[in-house]
Amino acid sequence: MKRFVGILLAAAALVALTACGGGNDVSPPVVQHPENKAIWSALGGDSAAPAAVAGVVNAAVTGLLADPVEAPYFAAVTGNTSKSSAAHDTPARLEACLTLQFESLLGGPYTYPGPVKVTGDVDAQPEMCQDMTTAHNDVGVPGCVFDQFMVDLVATFQSKLPAADFAALTSTTNGTYALTSTNSAGIPVGTKFQYSAVPTLFNLRGTITSATPGGPLYLPPTVATSCSS
Amino acid sequence: MLQLAAARSTRIMAGFIAATCVSVAAIGWLHTSHGRQLLAKLGVPCPVDTVDSNVVLSMRNNAISRQRGSIAAPDRPALGLQLDRSTESEVAEQMTRDNVHCDEISRGFRYLRCRGVPAQLLRTNGPPVSEIWFSFKPDRTLMAINLYRRDMTESETRQSWRIALQSLRQALGVPTAMTGDTTLTSLMEKPVAVARVEYAYSDYVATVTASHLPYGGLAVREQYMSATTAH
Numbered sequence: 001m002k003r004f005v006g007i008l009l010a011a012a013a014l015v016a017l018t019a020c021g022g023g024n025d026v027s028p029p030v031v032q033h034p035e036n037k038a039i040w041s042a043l044g045g046d047s048a049a050p051a052a053v054a055g056v057v058n059a060a061v062t063g064l065l066a067d068p069v070e071a072p073y074f075a076a077v078t079g080n081t082s083k084s085s086a087a088h089d090t091p092a093r094l095e096a097c098l099t100l101q102f103e104s105l106l107g108g109p110y111t112y113p114g115p116v117k118v119t120g121d122v123d124a125q126p127e128m129c130q131d132m133t134t135a136h137n138d139v140g141v142p143g144c145v146f147d148q149f150m151v152d153l154v155a156t157f158q159s160k161l162p163a164a165d166f167a168a169l170t171s172t173t174n175g176t177y178a179l180t181s182t183n184s185a186g187i188p189v190g191t192k193f194q195y196s197a198v199p200t201l202f203n204l205r206g207t208i209t210s211a212t213p214g215g216p217l218y219l220p221p222t223v224a225t226s227c228s229s
Numbered sequence: 230m231l232q233l234a235a236a237r238s239t240r241i242m243a244g245f246i247a248a249t250c251v252s253v254a255a256i257g258w259l260h261t262s263h264g265r266q267l268l269a270k271l272g273v274p275c276p277v278d279t280v281d282s283n284v285v286l287s288m289r290n291n292a293i294s295r296q297r298g299s300i301a302a303p304d305r306p307a308l309g310l311q312l313d314r315s316t317e318s319e320v321a322e323q324m325t326r327d328n329v330h331c332d333e334i335s336r337g338f339r340y341l342r343c344r345g346v347p348a349q350l351l352r353t354n355g356p357p358v359s360e361i362w363f364s365f366k367p368d369r370t371l372m373a374i375n376l377y378r379r380d381m382t383e384s385e386t387r388q389s390w391r392i393a394l395q396s397l398r399q400a401l402g403v404p405t406a407m408t409g410d411t412t413l414t415s416l417m418e419k420p421v422a423v424a425r426v427e428y429a430y431s432d433y434v435a436t437v438t439a440s441h442l443p444y445g446g447l448a449v450r451e452q453y454m455s456a457t458t459a460h
Contacts, residue, residue: 062296065289066296067375067452068372069362071288075281147444150442151423152438155408155440158408158409158422159406170419170421179443181443186380186443187421191420198421205444
């Protein structure tokens with residue numbers, strides 16, 4: 001027991017000393033999706049890509065919040081409007097976290113989830129984004145709302161990015177990265193994309209809509225159950 | 230003595246871990262559809278069902294003010310209804326009269342949602358409508374119409390797209406913005422593609438979006454929205 005306490009104290013001292021000595025160190029940026037680095041470079045690299053991604057996310061979030069059918073799902077996470085560090089938060093934090101996620105997904109030197117600066121935050125501390133399961137597990141996003149967000153997001157990407165970049169992003173030529181999430185309509189599961197961004201995004205669907213297991217079953221337009229609530 | 234204390238600590242630790250696991254499993258299950266049904270029966274609503282209408286209205290006002298244009302629309306087509314004027318009861322009466330079954334929904338705003346509707350019953354043409362949502366402001370006047378057709382064949386998609394665009398073009402002329410291949414040719418060929426036509430005015434935004442994505446297949450959405458900021 002005494003030996004255990006001794007080891008614990010020694011480890012704590014080591015950690016404390018490391019912390020003292022490392023105060024000015026800056027961790028090297030981690031590229032979470034190095035397979036998409038070519039996309040990041042095409043968007044302008046570290047100097048221009050962050051602004052391009054932020055612009056796309058801003059336009060997509062604006063479209064979402066302007067739509068009265070989709071907006072309430074984002075109002076459901078805005079319980080605390082005075083400080084952005086609460087678990088359920090503001091559109092500004094949503095936008096900041098989405099921007100970080102896309103910066104990471106598109107091959108930038110970022111990792112999601114991670115810390116972000118939130119517009120209008122009352123303190124100077126960065127806020128930590130939540131992982132996708134935690135962020136959505138009590139929002140109850142139906143599959144149809146997730147899909148609508150994807151449509152708006154793709155439309156925004158398509159309108160804001162140079163045509164060649166968008167074509168590369170959605171290319172299946174010599175594809176390596178597959179759609180794995182189950183779907184009942186549209187692009188078949190197993191379709192392989194050249195870059196991982198698109199399949200990674202769509203494969204999140206099961207996580208985000210886990211509150212509705214299996215998601216909605218899309219059926220022909222005449223069937224009333226074409227999208228679960 | 231020490232052994233006894235260690236055994237007791239192990240039991241306490243094991244109990245704590247077991248309790249944590251059971252709690253996590255229970256919380257997880259409560260987020261499934263079955264769990265949510267149980268919570269609903271117990272009177273615990275889904276968060277989105279109890280959204281404050283003022284919060285969602287403020288968010289929506291802010292967003293639509295960034296999306297709208299600068300000049301007033303010459304007309305505000307909305308499937309024969311009047312944005313900011315037609316009331317929830319008038320729309321409900323019209324749907325009932327036209328034999329369209331709709332559900333009343335409240336999620337911050339109030340809605341009428343109708344599914345699997347023949348287009349003619351909505352006074353338009355083309356393939357049947359998967360869903361149509363009528364959204365109402367807090368004063369119960371019509372704020373927006375969202376019309377969805379999903380998982381269509383290529384010809385149904387082209388027909389839906391053409392009818393929606395023709396109708397807007399007749400009323401409003403040339404769109405204020407277009408995105409993607411509006412002939413839909415590449416939409417059919419590409420794995421992820423969207424075509425969009427938008428009319429954005431200071432008091433009205435109409436958007437027609439055709440999409441080909443992993444979920445929903447070939448789909449067309451029509452949005453007719455008031456762009457006036459409601460209070």
